[in-house]
Structures are given as C-alpha cells and as structure tokens.
Amino acid sequence: MLETEQIIKDLEQGDDDDLFKKRQSVRLLPENARFYPSAGGLISMTLTHPDGHEEHFERVVAVRSFPISDPDVYIAIREPDSRTKERGQEIGLIYTLSDFDPETVKLLNQELSLRYFTPAITKVYSLKEKLGYIYCDVDTTAGKFSFVLRNPSSNVRTLEDKRVMISDIDGNCFVIMDPQKLDRSSLKKIEIYL
Amino acid sequence: MRSAWVNAMLPLNKPDEEILQRFMAAGVAEDDILAALYMDLNTAGAFGACWLVLDHKRLRLCRLDVSTDTYDEFELAYFCDPYIDNFASSNRLLAYRHDRPVPERGDLDDEAYQALRDAFCREGTTAIVGYCTNACKRRLFAFVYIWERLMRGEIVREDDPIFEQFNAKCPKCGTVYPDQERRICEKCSHRKNMIFRLLSYFKDFKVQLVTVLICMLVTSGISLLTPIVSGQMLYDQVISEPTFSESGEQLTGRWHDIGYVYVFVGILVGMALLSLLASIVQNRANAHMSTCVTRDMKNDIFRAMNKLSLSYFNANPTGRLINRVNYDAVRIRNFYIDGVPHLIVNLLNFIGLTIFLLLINWKLTLIVFVPVPIIVVMFRTQLPKLWRAFSLQYRRSSSMNAMLGDSLNGIRVVKAFAKEAEESHSFYRYSTKLYQANLKANLISITIFPIVGLLIGISSQAIWGYGGIEVMSRHMTYGQLTTYLGYVGMIFGPLNFFSTFTNLLTDTINSAERMFDILDMIPEINDAPDAVKLDEIRGDIEFKDVCFHYTPNRPILKEVSFHISAGDHVGLVGHTGSGKSTIANLITRMYDVVSGSITIDGYDVKQIEQKSLRKNIAIVSQEIFLFLGTIADNIRYARPEATMEEVIAAAKAANAHDFILNLPEGYETEVGIGSRSLSGGERQRISIARALLLSPSLLIMDEATAAMDTETERLISEAVDKLIEGRTTITIAHRLSTLKNCNYLMAIENGEIAERGTAEELLAKKGVYYRLYTLQNEQMKKVAQGL
Numbered sequence: 001m002l003e004t005e006q007i008i009k010d011l012e013q014g015d016d017d018d019l020f021k022k023r024q025s026v027r028l029l030p031e032n033a034r035f036y037p038s039a040g041g042l043i044s045m046t047l048t049h050p051d052g053h054e055e056h057f058e059r060v061v062a063v064r065s066f067p068i069s070d071p072d073v074y075i076a077i078r079e080p081d082s083r084t085k086e087r088g089q090e091i092g093l094i095y096t097l098s099d100f101d102p103e104t105v106k107l108l109n110q111e112l113s114l115r116y117f118t119p120a121i122t123k124v125y126s127l128k129e130k131l132g133y134i135y136c137d138v139d140t141t142a143g144k145f146s147f148v149l150r151n152p153s154s155n156v157r158t159l160e161d162k163r164v165m166i167s168d169i170d171g172n173c174f175v176i177m178d179p180q181k182l183d184r185s186s187l188k189k190i191e192i193y194l
Numbered sequence: 195m196r197s198a199w200v201n202a203m204l205p206l207n208k209p210d211e212e213i214l215q216r217f218m219a220a221g222v223a224e225d226d227i228l229a230a231l232y233m234d235l236n237t238a239g240a241f242g243a244c245w246l247v248l249d250h251k252r253l254r255l256c257r258l259d260v261s262t263d264t265y266d267e268f269e270l271a272y273f274c275d276p277y278i279d280n281f282a283s284s285n286r287l288l289a290y291r292h293d294r295p296v297p298e299r300g301d302l303d304d305e306a307y308q309a310l311r312d313a314f315c316r317e318g319t320t321a322i323v324g325y326c327t328n329a330c331k332r333r334l335f336a337f338v339y340i341w342e343r344l345m346r347g348e349i350v351r352e353d354d355p356i357f358e359q360f361n362a363k364c365p366k367c368g369t370v371y372p373d374q375e376r377r378i379c380e381k382c383s384h385r386k387n388m389i390f391r392l393l394s395y396f397k398d399f400k401v402q403l404v405t406v407l408i409c410m411l412v413t414s415g416i417s418l419l420t421p422i423v424s425g426q427m428l429y430d431q432v433i434s435e436p437t438f439s440e441s442g443e444q445l446t447g448r449w450h451d452i453g454y455v456y457v458f459v460g461i462l463v464g465m466a467l468l469s470l471l472a473s474i475v476q477n478r479a480n481a482h483m484s485t486c487v488t489r490d491m492k493n494d495i496f497r498a499m500n501k502l503s504l505s506y507f508n509a510n511p512t513g514r515l516i517n518r519v520n521y522d523a524v525r526i527r528n529f530y531i532d533g534v535p536h537l538i539v540n541l542l543n544f545i546g547l548t549i550f551l552l553l554i555n556w557k558l559t560l561i562v563f564v565p566v567p568i569i570v571v572m573f574r575t576q577l578p579k580l581w582r583a584f585s586l587q588y589r590r591s592s593s594m595n596a597m598l599g600d601s602l603n604g605i606r607v608v609k610a611f612a613k614e615a616e617e618s619h620s621f622y623r624y625s626t627k628l629y630q631a632n633l634k635a636n637l638i639s640i641t642i643f644p645i646v647g648l649l650i651g652i653s654s655q656a657i658w659g660y661g662g663i664e665v666m667s668r669h670m671t672y673g674q675l676t677t678y679l680g681y682v683g684m685i686f687g688p689l690n691f692f693s694t695f696t697n698l699l700t701d702t703i704n705s706a707e708r709m710f711d712i713l714d715m716i717p718e719i720n721d722a723p724d725a726v727k728l729d730e731i732r733g734d735i736e737f738k739d740v741c742f743h744y745t746p747n748r749p750i751l752k753e754v755s756f757h758i759s760a761g762d763h764v765g766l767v768g769h770t771g772s773g774k775s776t777i778a779n780l781i782t783r784m785y786d787v788v789s790g791s792i793t794i795d796g797y798d799v800k801q802i803e804q805k806s807l808r809k810n811i812a813i814v815s816q817e818i819f820l821f822l823g824t825i826a827d828n829i830r831y832a833r834p835e836a837t838m839e840e841v842i843a844a845a846k847a848a849n850a851h852d853f854i855l856n857l858p859e860g861y862e863t864e865v866g867i868g869s870r871s872l873s874g875g876e877r878q879r880i881s882i883a884r885a886l887l888l889s890p891s892l893l894i895m896d897e898a899t900a901a902m903d904t905e906t907e908r909l910i911s912e913a914v915d916k917l918i919e920g921r922t923t924i925t926i927a928h929r930l931s932t933l934k935n936c937n938y939l940m941a942i943e944n945g946e947i948a949e950r951g952t953a954e955e956l957l958a959k960k961g962v963y964y965r966l967y968t969l970q971n972e973q974m975k976k977v978a979q980g981l
Contacts, residue, residue, distance in 0.1 A: 040291065040321035059320045067282075080279075080320070114239045114325070117284040143241035147329075153589070170328040172283040192578065 028077060028092040035060075035104045043111055045077065047091060061088065062108055067116050068159070072097040075108065118173045119145065121166075124186035133169070134193070140174065147172060152193040164194060204340060204350060205357050206333055207232040213245055216258055220265050226251040228344060231337040233326035235284060236261040244324050246287075248341055255289075255341070257324065268323075270345060271295040275315060276323070276338045280748075284327050285334055290318035296345070332359055355789060388706050392526055395487050402479040406531075409476035410539045416469040418546055420462065421680030428458040430673030439668060446671055484531045491523035491709065498712045503719040504784045505744075518712065522705035529702035537695060540688040547685045554678050555670055561656050562682050565649040569686070573693035576642045581697055583635035590631045594624040650686055654679060719786055725803040731810040731891040732760040732795050733922030735781060740790035742776060750776045752945040753790065758922060760795075763915075765933035766926045767963055768942035774926045775816070777942075778894045781924075782811050794892075812885035814898035818877045822866030825854055828880055829861075832888045840887060847913040848883035849906060850876070874901040882910065886917060893918055896926045904931065911935060930970055939963060 026032070031048075038044040038059055047055045057079065065074035073096050079088030097105055119140030126137045134149040147168040149155060157165045164176040179187060179194055206229045209217070214224055228250040236242030242261030248270075249256055255268040272292045279286040297314055299307050326334055336356050343350045350356070396403055432454045436447030496519055499506075507515075551559045601608060601617045608617050661675040670678075735758040742751040750773045758764050766774045779785055780792055783799045792799045799807065812832070820828050829844055830836040836844075841861065845851040853876055857863045865872060865880075872880075878901050885893065895914075899907040907929075914923075915935055927933050934953070941949040941962040948962045956963035 039319045040288075042288075042320055042322065061279075114284070114286065115279075115281045117235075117239065117281055117325075117327075119241070140241070142235075142239075145241045153585075167283075170331070172327045172329065192582065 023079075023089040023091065025076075025090040026092040028094045030100055030104075033077070033092065033094075035100075035107055037107060043107060045091070057091065060091065062111055062115070064112060064116065068165075071112070071116070075112070117142070118165075118175050119143075121174050121176045121182075123183065124189045127189040136168075138174075147174070149193075156193050158194060203227050204229040205352060205360065206230060206336055206340070207245075209245055209247075213258065213260070216265070217245075217247060217256060220256065220258075220267070222247060222249050222254075222256050223251075228350075229337055229340045231333055232330065233287075233324045233334070234330055235325035235327060237264070237322070237324055238262075239284070239286075239325045244326075246324060246337065248337075248344060250344060253344075255323070270341075273321070274345060275318075276341050278334060278338060284325055285331055286325050287323040287334060287338070288320050289323050290315055291321045292318040336360075388703065388710065391710070392530065392706055395490055396483070396530060399483045399486070402483040405479045406476050406483075406535055407538065409472040409479070410535050411542070412472040413469050413476075414539050414543050416465045416472075417684070418543070418550070418681075420465060421677040423458060423462055423465065425673040425675075425677030425680065426671070427673075428455070428462070429676065430671045432458055434672070437668075445668070446673070480531055484527050487530070488523050488527045491526065492519055495519050495523065495709060495712055498715070502712075502715060502717050504779075505718060506715070508744075518708055522709050525705040526702055526709065529698060533695070533698050533702070536691060540691045544685065544688040547681050547688075551678065551681055551685070554674050554681075555661075555664065558657055558661055558664070558678060561660060562653055562685065565653045566689070569646055569649055569689060570693070572642065572646060573690070576638070577693055577697075580635065580638045580642065583631065583638050587628070587631040587635050590624070590628040594621075594628050597621060597624050646686070650683075654682060657682060719783060719804070721803055722801055724801070726797055726801055726806075727803045728795070728797070728806045728810065731807075733892040734758070734760040734795050735892075735922065736793045737777075738791045738793070740780065740792060741788045742773075742780060742785070743788055749945050751780075754945070754947055755790075756940060756947055756950065758924070760922055761920050762938070763918065763923045763925070763936045765936035765939040766924060766942060767928075767930065767933065767939055767966060768948075770928075772942045773945045774942055775896050778813060778815070778896050778924065778926060781892075781894065782813055783807060809888075810890055811892045811894065812888040812890035813894040813896060814878075814882050814885045816897035816900060818874075818881045820865045820872075820877055820880060823864065824859075824862045825857075825865055825880060826861040828865060829883045829887055831884055836887055841883075844883040844887035845880075847886050847910075847917055848879045849909045849913060850879035850883050853879070875903070875906060878902060879906075879910070882914070886914070891921055893921060893923045894926070895923070897928065898925075899932055900927070900929065907932060928966075930967060941966075 026047075028047075032050075033048070034046045036044055036046075040059075042059045043062065045057045045060045047057070049055065059080050061078045061080050063076045063078060064071050065076065075094040075097060077091045077094065079091060081088045094100070094108075097108065100108070119142040121138045121140050123139040124136065125139065125144075126135075128135045134152065135146065136149055137146050138144070147170070149166065150169045155167050159165065162178045162180070164179055166174040166176070168174070176182065176190070179190065182190070203224070209230050209232070217227070218224070226249045228248040230248075231246045233244040233246065234241065236244050237257075237259045240261075242259070244260065245258045247256045247258075248254075253270045255270055255273060257266045257268070258264075268289070268291075272295060273289050274292070274296050276287060276289045279288060292314070297310050302310065336359075339356055340350050430446045431448045432450060434446040434450070436450055437445045439445050499515065499519070548559075551562060597620065601621065608614060657675075657679060661670070661678065664670045665672050665675055737754050737756050740751050740754045741749065743749045754773075754777075766777065768774050776785075780787060781794070781799070783802075783804060786800065794802065794807070821831065826838070826841055829841050833840075838861075842851060845854055845861075854861055854863070857871075863871070865877075878898065882895075882898055885895075893914075899910055902910070911932070925933055925936060930953075933939060936953075938950065938952050939956055940947050941956060943962045949956050949959055951959070953963070957967060
C-alpha cells in the first residue's frame with residue numbers, strides 16, 4: 001500500500017507526461033510537409049514542425065475522408081499500422097490536394113488509387129445469371145476481369161451523379177461512371193440491374 | 195535441414211505445369227516449394243496474375259509476375275515481417291527489407307528480444323511484395339501465416355487448421371466446393387431441385403392441390419363452353435329461323451321452339467353457378483393450404499436462423515433478416531398457389547382455344563394470329579421496362595419507409611435539435627421521388643395496355659368484317675361468329691400470363707435461394723459428435739495460445755495464455771477494443787478460436803455440449819436487452835421454471851427489487867421494445883437479476899454496472915459478492931472501482947495479456963493498469979478541485 005501512495009505522490013509531481021502522449025494532427029501544406037517516393041516504392045514524408053525541427057517518416061499512409069463524393073479533399077496522412085504500435089496515428093490532414101505541386105499530387109494520387117482500387121467498367125462482355133449468382137465478364141480501366149455478383153438490389157447502387165457502384169461477392173468494388181455512355185450491347189446487358 | 199519435414203506443397207494454391215516450369219527455370223524445384231500463392235493483381239496493382247512461392251530450401255520468397263513476365267527473389271533473412279495492408283477492395287502485401295539478417299534470439303528473454311526486434315524493424319525500409327483483390331484475401335492471410343511460421347522454424351503441416359477454410363464442403367452432398375471462395379454447390383443448388391424441394395412443403399396438401407387444379411379446370415372449361423352454348427346453340431339453333439345450306443343440310447333453327455329458350459338459359463345459369471361453386475371451393479382450399487404452407491416456411495426459416503452463430507447476425511442487418519422470414523415465404527407460396535395452377539390452366543386454355551378457333555373457321559383464325567406476333571414482341575420489349583419501373587417504385591418506397599422509420603425512431607433527437615421542418619422537408623423529397631416513380635410506372639402501363647387493346651380491337655373489327663361476309667355467304671352462322679369473337683377475346687389472357695410468368699419464376703427462385711441459403715447453412719459453431727455433457731462446471735478456465743480475429747489481419751487476441759482457477763474472481767481491464775469482451779465471448783463459445791485452445795475444467799470448449807456450457811455460464815453483457823413481456827418473465831428468461839421466491843431473491847441481489855415494487859404493476863410491469871419507462875441502470879439491474887437467477891458456476895460481468903451510479907454499483911457488487919462465493923467470476927470494467935473485490939486483475943492491451951497481478955502489484959509495474967489508474971485519479975482530482 002505504501003508503494004501505491006508513493007506512486008500517487010509521483011503522479012502529483014507530474015513526471016509522467018510521456019505515458020499520455022498522443023500525436024496532435026496538423027494541417028499539412030507545402031510549407032511544412034514534403035512527400036517523396038520511398039526506396040520500396042511507397043511514400044515517405046518529412047514534416048517540419050513550427051520550431052523548425054524536422055520529423056522523418058519512412059512510410060506514410062494516405063486516407064481519404066470522402067472517398068466517394070470528394071476524393072481530393074481532407075486527405076489524412078497517417079503513420080502506418082504496425083505490429084508493435086498497432087493503429088498508426090494521424091500525422092496531419094491535407095485540406096485540398098491541389099495545395100501541393102503536381103508531382104506530389106501525382107505521387108499521392110497514385111497511392112490513393114491503389115488504396116481505393118475501384119476499376120471502372122468500360123465494357124460488359126457477358127452477364128450470365130445462374131442460381132441467383134450473376135457471373136460478369138467485363139473490361140475495366142484496370143484490365144479484363146470476371147466477378148460474381150449476388151443480390152443486385154443491394155449490391156448495385158446508383159449514386160446521385162449517375163455513377164453506379166457495384167460490389168461483388170468477395171467485397172471488391174467496381175464503378176460504372178455513366179451507364180448511358182456504355183456501348184449499346186453493354187448497356188443492354190447490365191440495364192436490368194440498374 | 196528444414197526440408198526434412200516438408201513432404202509436399204501445402205494445400206494453398208497449386209501452380210499449373212507452365213508456372214512450375216517457369217519457377218524451375220529460375221532454379222526453384224517443385225519439391226522446394228513450401229507454399230504457393232496466386233495473386234490476381236500484378237505488381238503494378240492492375241488485374242493480372244502474380245505467383246509467390248516460399249522456397250524452404252534456400253529460404254527465399256520468389257515472385258513471378260506473369261503479366262509483365264518478371265521474376266524476383268528475396269532472401270527471407272533480409273526480408274521479414276510481412277504485413278497485409280487491407281484496402282477497400284484490394285490488399286497489399288508488404289515486408290521490411292534490411293541490410294543485415296534478422297537478429298538471433300540467443301539467450302535473451304521475451305521482452306529484450308522484442309525490443310531488439312522492434313529496433314531492427316525500424317531500420318528497415320518497407321517494400322511492396324504484391325497486390326490482390328479480396329477474392330484472394332484468405333489465401334493471402336494463410337500464406338503470410340506460413341511465411342511467419344517458416345521464419346520461426348515452426349512446422350506447418352497439411353492438416354493445420356488454417357487450411358480448413360479452403361476445404362469447405364457442401365452441407366448437403368458433402369462434395370468439396372469447386373471454388374472455395376464462392377461456396378456454390380453446382381450439384382445441389384440446381385433450379386429443378388429447388389422447385390421440387392419447395393414442393394415438399396405441399397406434401398400434406400395433396401388433396402387440396404388436386405382440388406384446386408380440378409376447380410380451375412372446371413372454371414376454365416365452363417368459360418370455354420359458354421360461348422358455344424350461347425352462340426352456336428341458343429342463338430343459332432333456338433332463336434334463329436331454320437335455314438338450310440345449298441346441299442339441303444339444316445344450318446340453324448333445329449330447336450326453334452320457346453321451350454328450348456328456357457332450357458338453354460337454364461343451362462347457362464347452371465354453368466355460371468357451377469363455375470361460381472368451383473371458384474368458391476378453390477379459394478377455400480387455397481386459403482387453408484396457403485396459410486399453413488407460409489406458416490411452415492416461416493417457422494423453418496426462423497428455426498434455422500436461431501441455430502446460426504453470432505457472426506451471421508453481425509453480417510446481416512436485422513431488417514433484411516425480417517424480410518427473409520416474412521416476404522420470401524409469401525412469395526414462394528404465391529408461386530405455387532397462384533403461379534403454377536394458372537400456368538397449367540392457361541396452357542390448356544391456349545391450346546383449347548386455338549383448336550376451337552381453327553375448328554370454327556381456320557381462315558378467320560389467320561386474321562386473329564396476325565397481331566399475335568406484334569403483341570408478343572410488345573410484351574417482350576415493353577414489359578421489362580414496366581418491371582424496371584415497378585422495381586424502381588419498390589426501391590423508392592422502401593427508402594421512403596426507411597427514412598420514415600428512422601425519423602420516427604429518432605423523434606426525440608429530432609425534437610431536441612428542433613429539426614422537425616428539415617425532417618418534413620426530407621420526407622417530402624422522398625415522397626416526391628416515389629411519386630415520380632409511380633407516375634413513370636403508370637405512364638408505361640397506360641401506354642402499353644391500350645396499344646395492345648387497340649391491336650386486339652382492330653383484329654376484332656377485321657373479324658367482324660370478314661366474318662360478316664362469311665355469314666352472308668353462308669359459310670358460317672351468326673352464332674358461330676359471336677362464339678368466335680368470344681374466344682378471340684379470351685386468347686390474349688394466356689399470352690399476357692406467359693409473358694409475366696418468367697418474371698414470377700425468377701422472383702420465386704431468388705426468394706427460394708435466399709430461403710434455402712438459411713435452411714442449408716451449417717452453423718459455424720457446432721456441437722462435436724462426441725460432445726461432452728457437463729451437468730456442473732467447476733469453473734477452471736485455461737486459455738492456451740489463443741488467437742482470434744473477426745477479419746484476418748486485424749488480430750483481436752494474439753496468442754493469449756492464462757489460467758483462472760475455479761472460484762477465482764478475476765478482473766479484466768484495458769482500453770476500448772483491447773479484446774476484453776472477446777475473451778468473454780470465446781469462453782461462452784459465441785465464436786470459435788482461430789488457433790490455440792480454451793479449456794473449461796480440462797475439457798476443450800469445442801468438446802462441451804453448447805447447451806450444457808451455456809447453462810452453467812451466465813453473462814451480463816454491456817448490451818442490455820429486455821424482451822417483450824413482464825419484468826418477471828424477463829428475469830426468469832433463462833430458467834422459466836424458477837419460482838416467484840427465486841425471482842424476488844435474484845431481483846433483491848441485483849438491487850432491483852425496490853424499484854420494481856415502486857412501479858404500479860410491480861413484477862408484472864410490461865417492458866421490452868419501445869418501453870421507455872425504465873432507465874438504463876434499471877434495465878441493467880434486471881439483466882443482472884436474470885443472470886443471477888441462473889445461479890451459474892461461472893459468471894461473466896461485462897461492463898454490467900457501467901450505467902449505474904457508484905452507490906448502486908457498490909450495493910450490487912456487495913450482493914453479488916455474497917452470491918458468487920466459491921464461484922468463478924470474471925468482471926470486465928473500465929471503471930477501476932468496479933474491480934476492487936477481485937482476487938487479481940489482468941490488464942489487456944493490443945490483444946495480449948500485458949499484466950497480471952493484484953491491484954498493488956500492477957500499480958508498482960507502472961504499466962497499463964497504472965496508466966488507467968492515474969488517468970481516472972486525475973479526473974477525480976480535477977472534479978474535486980472544481981477544474
């Protein structure tokens with residue numbers, strides 16, 4: 001018990017700040033954040049603190065706040081989740097991607113397009129319905145692919161801006177930017193599910 | 195040396211001959227491959243094919259990107275700690291690349307070695323190994339598991355539980371699914387099978403089914419005969435004057451006598467009555483059969499659902515499940531009761547009508563069939579539009595209902611933020627959308643059907659014209675013509691039905707599939723065939739290297755091991771999401787461990803009969819649920835046979851007795867959904883009483899007293915302490931004061947037991963518990979100082 005009291009006394013003296021340390025997310029601008037490709041093809045970053053001190057991150061993770069409606073604003077830059085630290089903390093927030101130079105924008109967009117891998121369907125080769133599963137052969141912006149769709153009434157979603165989001169039975173996402181702009185035979189095949 | 199225990203490639207992905215040849219050319223023999231993984235995205239992240247293999251002889255990871263035809267090798271000693279980045283619909287496998295090999299463990303203890311490894315990790319650079327979509331996700335996870343085991347020098351055998359998920363079998367016929375990621379058994383889920391399987395619901399109603407069919411045949415037979423009786427008999431042979439053909443054969447007026455008028459009118463009335471009788475009998479038979487069949491189906495679905503494990507309910511929203519129980523059964527019933535008999539009758543009608551029409555006058559029949567192709571084409575092209583419009587209407591009306599339900603459920607929030615006007619406006623938006631959809635559907639239907647009507651009309655006029663000439667030239671009688679026109683009006687009914695039937699069939703099959711999906715699903719958690727029935731549990735619990743996750747790559751528990759002796763009172767502390775409640779769920783076997791084992795009294799929980807396990811364990815969880823019914827019913831939910839004395843004693847122990855008696859209807863107060871008369875703390879106390887009444891050998895209190903004030907909590911904990919003497923109790927809490935009566939505590943962090951010991955010991959360790967303790971103390975001090 002004595003020991004407990006000692007600990008409480010220690011606490012009162014307030015020498016335990018590091019126990020409660022949590023990173024404060026900052027707004028990221030070209031002035032304080034520099035992004036560049038890492039050796040392994042990922043994104044590294046150097047953050048300049050207001051006191052001029054530079055912090056280096058071997059790898060950072062970019063996450064969109066509004067991945068569907070507004071992918072270029074409020075992009076969070078986080079430390080990667082790791083085995084030792086579990087969830088990575090947010091380093092900062094990019095308010096608008098266009099704040100940065102084109103090269104950085106390209107670098108970040110490249111990474112973001114991998115993270116939000118949503119190939120756009122450009123052509124529908126065949127659509128076969130069998131036992132309630134719809135087998136789709138399509139061409140997408142990322143190449144030809146076959147997927148299986150189930151329960152189209154809940155897995156095919158038309159957004160306000162005509163975009164159609166499709167999620168297949170594995171949880172992969174596809175998009176049709178504007179079904180009306182597909183060629184006639186593709187549209188005819190997919191029409192009944194829209 | 196390691197290759198000694200590897201006999202064959204582990205059953206993950208099996209590269210075909212061509213791929214093996216390519217690896218062979220790069221110096222990787224088939225025997226050297228421990229495991230191979232197929233990734234459906236290439237190294238640039240686009241669709242393609244990429245193979246990874248673990249070469250256990252040379253300890254290398256080899257990668258072959260088929261789409262770009264590139265081959266790479268990574269020495270595993272310098273390339274370690276694989277990590278999967280879960281994206282929305284794809285996954286990226288990363289690993290750390292180093293300049294020096296992974297440090298040897300030597301004689302370091304766990305903590306020191308971990309620190310050394312952490313430091314080593316930080317100096318490496320992250321490298322991308324490959325990408326795949328979610329279709330390969332589970333195999334990717336298994337591959338990483340094998341990789342890690344290999345690096346630790348551990349053996350992964352073919353019979354490792356990790357491979358079980360890739361050998362799932364169809365629950366009905368026992369064949370291994372051809373595509374493990376998509377568990378569809380081609381053999382069993384055949385459409386024909388389904389239709390016959392559904393028929394089994396009608397097996398007790400053979401008489402009714404036959405009756406319905408006979409009645410339908412009678413009605414349609416009568417409707418076929420009526421034009422003949424009224425036209426060719428009553429008009430031609432009774433009402434008309436006798437006429438003769440050129441050859442002297444009498445054409446009309448055979449029974450030209452007033453008496454026959456009464457006879458034929460009587461026959462017509464009789465036929466109408468018979469038809470009415472048949473349809474009454476048919477409807478009565480239907481009413482009985484359809485309600486019974488729907489009831490049976492709903493019961494079956496609900497029973498099957500109840501057997502499923504918790505993870506199923508986590509994955510499926512309640513609304514959807516309710517829909518399945520309610521609408522799918524009704525839709526299937528409609529198909530068999532309305533669809534199938536109508537199909538038979540319409541088919542017979544169509545054949546009969548065509549024959550009659552041809553018999554009466556084959557030339558006129560050609561005129562009738564001129565618009566038929568046009569009408570069929572119209573139905574085929576226009577009706578899908580109408581169905582789409584109806585489906586849009588359905589979707590809009592369900593989103594309007596969802597919005598309505600949402601808003602009314604949250605009416606207190608709406609009012610609190612004075613958002614009534616906005617909610618009304620939002621409802622207006624939804625109802626306008628529904629109105630537009632309704633309008634669209636109506637416009638289509640009021641366009642299609644008049645056009646069809648017009649076509650039929652034109653063909654009737656043509657028949658009048660051509661038929662008139664035929665009558666005048668005495669090739670047919672006037673009565674034959676009216677009979678004929680009567681039949682023409684009838685022939686479009688079956689055509690309309692056939693064009694809608696395919697739709698009805700598809701809908702039914704979808705419903706049936708959803709229904710059989712549930713009926714055939716094998717619960718993830720099952721009693722072993724040789725499950726042990728334990729009448730009483732002492733409460734000795736042991737976790738051995740337990741790993742658990744809900745989604746791969748987000749481990750909740752990482753190789754957790756601990757032992758709780760019978761009669762111990764243990765407290766679990768830790769941050770939100772650290773895995774405390776998961777431990778409780780695993781003990782009660784709501785989920786099965788991914789690896790490792792949990793034993794209770796020396797028996798693996800998987801070997802204990804679920805019923806006897808749960809009868810001995812009571813859990814008061816943070817989610818309180820009171821069923822519709824009285825308070826007393828709710829308290830004795832787990833033991834309906836409990837006496838009133840026992841109910842009151844349990845309520846007293848849970849400190850609920852006083853407030854219950856303050857309610858006007860005491861223990862008979864109705865509670866449940868929507869009942870807002872009880873506060874959160876009161877509801878929690880009822881759920882504690884429910885658990886205490888079970889008098890369990892093992893009690894788990896998962897944040898059970900979180901919604902109570904400190905004073906009530908103290909009262910309850912005292913009462914509970916008295917009750918649980920000698921029984922194993924696990925208390926999970928954020929508020930450390932809840933845990934003061936525990937024998938010892940376990941602090942959980944990041945899915946591991948970070949600390950274990952008495953409160954004093956943990957404080958001295960200055961770890962997780964200390965941190966929580968100081969934080970809570972700090973808060974209290976601030977309150978005291980009025981900060």
